[in-house]
Amino acid sequence: MSCSETLASYAFRSLGYGERRLPTTEITLCDQVTLIGSGMIWNIYFGILAILLGFFTSQALALAKTSSNPLIRKPAEWFIFVFRGSPLFIQFFFAYFLFLTIKQSVPMLSNLTNAWLGAAIVLWFNTTAYSAEIFYGALMAIPKGDLEAADAYGFTGFKRFRRIVWPTMMRLAWPAYTNEAIFIFHSTTLVFLSGFPALQQKGDALYYASYFADKTFNPFIPYPILAGYFVVATLCIITVYGLIGKRLNRHLPQPRQKRPRMLAQIFR
Amino acid sequence: MAFYTSFGTVLLLLAVTAPLALAFGFAAAAGSRSHFFPLKWLSNIYMAIVRGVPDIVFFLFFVIALDQAFEWTRHQVLCPDWDQPIRQGNDFIVCPAAKLPLNSAPEIYHQIYGFGLAVLTFAIVFGAFAGNVLAGAFKAVPHGQIETAEAYGMTKRQTFWRIMVPQMWTYAIPGLSNLWMVLIKATPLLFLLGVEDVVYWARELGNTKTARFTDYPHGDWRVYYFFGLLVFYLLFTKVSEIVLARITRKLSRGQATAAGEAMRKAGATA
Numbered sequence: 001m002s003c004s005e006t007l008a009s010y011a012f013r014s015l016g017y018g019e020r021r022l023p024t025t026e027i028t029l030c031d032q033v034t035l036i037g038s039g040m041i042w043n044i045y046f047g048i049l050a051i052l053l054g055f056f057t058s059q060a061l062a063l064a065k066t067s068s069n070p071l072i073r074k075p076a077e078w079f080i081f082v083f084r085g086s087p088l089f090i091q092f093f094f095a096y097f098l099f100l101t102i103k104q105s106v107p108m109l110s111n112l113t114n115a116w117l118g119a120a121i122v123l124w125f126n127t128t129a130y131s132a133e134i135f136y137g138a139l140m141a142i143p144k145g146d147l148e149a150a151d152a153y154g155f156t157g158f159k160r161f162r163r164i165v166w167p168t169m170m171r172l173a174w175p176a177y178t179n180e181a182i183f184i185f186h187s188t189t190l191v192f193l194s195g196f197p198a199l200q201q202k203g204d205a206l207y208y209a210s211y212f213a214d215k216t217f218n219p220f221i222p223y224p225i226l227a228g229y230f231v232v233a234t235l236c237i238i239t240v241y242g243l244i245g246k247r248l249n250r251h252l253p254q255p256r257q258k259r260p261r262m263l264a265q266i267f268r
Numbered sequence: 269m270a271f272y273t274s275f276g277t278v279l280l281l282l283a284v285t286a287p288l289a290l291a292f293g294f295a296a297a298a299g300s301r302s303h304f305f306p307l308k309w310l311s312n313i314y315m316a317i318v319r320g321v322p323d324i325v326f327f328l329f330f331v332i333a334l335d336q337a338f339e340w341t342r343h344q345v346l347c348p349d350w351d352q353p354i355r356q357g358n359d360f361i362v363c364p365a366a367k368l369p370l371n372s373a374p375e376i377y378h379q380i381y382g383f384g385l386a387v388l389t390f391a392i393v394f395g396a397f398a399g400n401v402l403a404g405a406f407k408a409v410p411h412g413q414i415e416t417a418e419a420y421g422m423t424k425r426q427t428f429w430r431i432m433v434p435q436m437w438t439y440a441i442p443g444l445s446n447l448w449m450v451l452i453k454a455t456p457l458l459f460l461l462g463v464e465d466v467v468y469w470a471r472e473l474g475n476t477k478t479a480r481f482t483d484y485p486h487g488d489w490r491v492y493y494f495f496g497l498l499v500f501y502l503l504f505t506k507v508s509e510i511v512l513a514r515i516t517r518k519l520s521r522g523q524a525t526a527a528g529e530a531m532r533k534a535g536a537t538a
Binding site for chain 1: 317319320321322323324325328329332333449450452453454455456457491494495497498501502505506
């Protein structure tokens with residue numbers, strides 16, 4: 001089978017399209033690259049979904065944590081503590097069990113045990129807790145002068161939050177939030193590792209990589225391919241977040257362009 | 269019983285890995301500040317690649333890779349006149365004398381060797397993260413301090429060891445404590461590395477037992493075992509938070525930071 005045929009039959013294998021049977025004998029490099037890349041679709045789907053949803057819920061949670069009403073504050077604190085204090089691996093396990101029980105009593109929610117919904121919910125909650133802590137830290141770090149100035153100008157309520165508090169919070173939280181986005185993206189590899197089953201061998205990139213490692217007894221090819229995909233994806237995240245971060249900081253005095261290091265050493 | 273000792277395994281792993289990873293990180297951070305270009309590039313590439321790839325991939329990959337690398341090296345040294353190829357198709361075959369640990373070695377050595385590989389893998393992965401944190405901390409040391417050191421006639425080496433290193437810890441500690449938390453969360457993946465840790469035993473003992481195979485038939489108890497693990501990790505996180513808060517306090521003493529300044533003022537008035 002030539003490489004273009006492989007690409008045609010396996011490019012969307014992870015979604016269930018194309019050739020059903022995975023290659024078992026004579027596994028070529030092209031097979032590995034195509035199938036692992038196909039699995040990346042799942043990683044990207046989980047990553048983007050969790051980051052997008054988590055972006056909104058985490059801010060709500062961060063605000064709840066600053067609330068003076070203990071009925072709002074305490075649940076937020078516990079949510080953050082439980083999800084940040086326990087390994088994601090164990091969270092996946094528990095979630096799968098919980099979803100299985102729910103499924104038995106409420107058949108309507110049977111999709112919960114499927115990875116596309118269930119695992120996405122776990123990842124969403126997890127990133128919500130972590131990002132909420134980051135945003136909470138940023139809220140606490142907003143310069144006092146900014147808030148006093150807002151009060152002096154007569155900003156109140158939502159408008160004060162929208163125009164003064166929120167932009168500063170974003171700006172302060174952004175570097176740490178970039179890290180969190182990278183981490184949650186890397187965590188998507190845990191989905192099919194235990195707990196959620198890969199139905200009809202529709203798995204993520206790690207699933208196919210370990211499949212090939214098992215079949216060929218040679219981990220030196222599939223895992224570096226997987227690593228390559230993730231390095232590229234991580235660079236994309238860093239670029240996008242860097243651009244957003246630049247925009248958030250555009251009103252601040254920019255650091256002057258540094259002279260190239262090499263020159264500095266030659267001409268003192 | 270093995271379930272309870274496996275908690276000890278996890279704690280031991282953390283205790284051994286943390287200093288080792290810190291050493292890796294320190295080497296990488298110092299290397300990235302080096303003026304010797306190959307060293308600088310090497311450290312930067314190491315940090316960039318390990319940080320860009322999910323840690324699970326390393327856990328799955330490194331154990332086999334390191335094992336084969338060690339055995340291959342020993343094979344080259346111990347059996348120079350071995351004429352068969354090492355890679356026979358999909359098999360990796362070295363001479364019996366190069367096996368690690370030796371086939372004749374008792375079971376305990378196999379376990380220790382597996383544990384050692386796990387520690388090394390963790391140290392390599394978390395060393396890169398620690399390196400990144402420490403590199404940032406080195407940059408955060410106020411420039412005036414370095415200039416003062418130069419004014420006193422200290423050499424580059426002296427400045428690094430006597431001025432930079434003692435001061436950078438206070439800047440590194442928030443990042444390092446964060447890393448410690450991540451390290452704790454990564455330990456349940458140990459079972460992937462073939463170490464019989466808490467997760468391994470929780471899965472093993474909790475799995476459905478039928479009367480045919482054991483004396484104590486029971487259904488799927490994994491939930492209860494995993495719940496135990498959850499509580500263990502939550503408690504451990506809480507204890508770590510308290511200890512780290514103490515260390516932070518201690519390290520801020522006498523430093524030219526806001527926290528250190530607040531402490532100095534509190535001491536002056538008291």
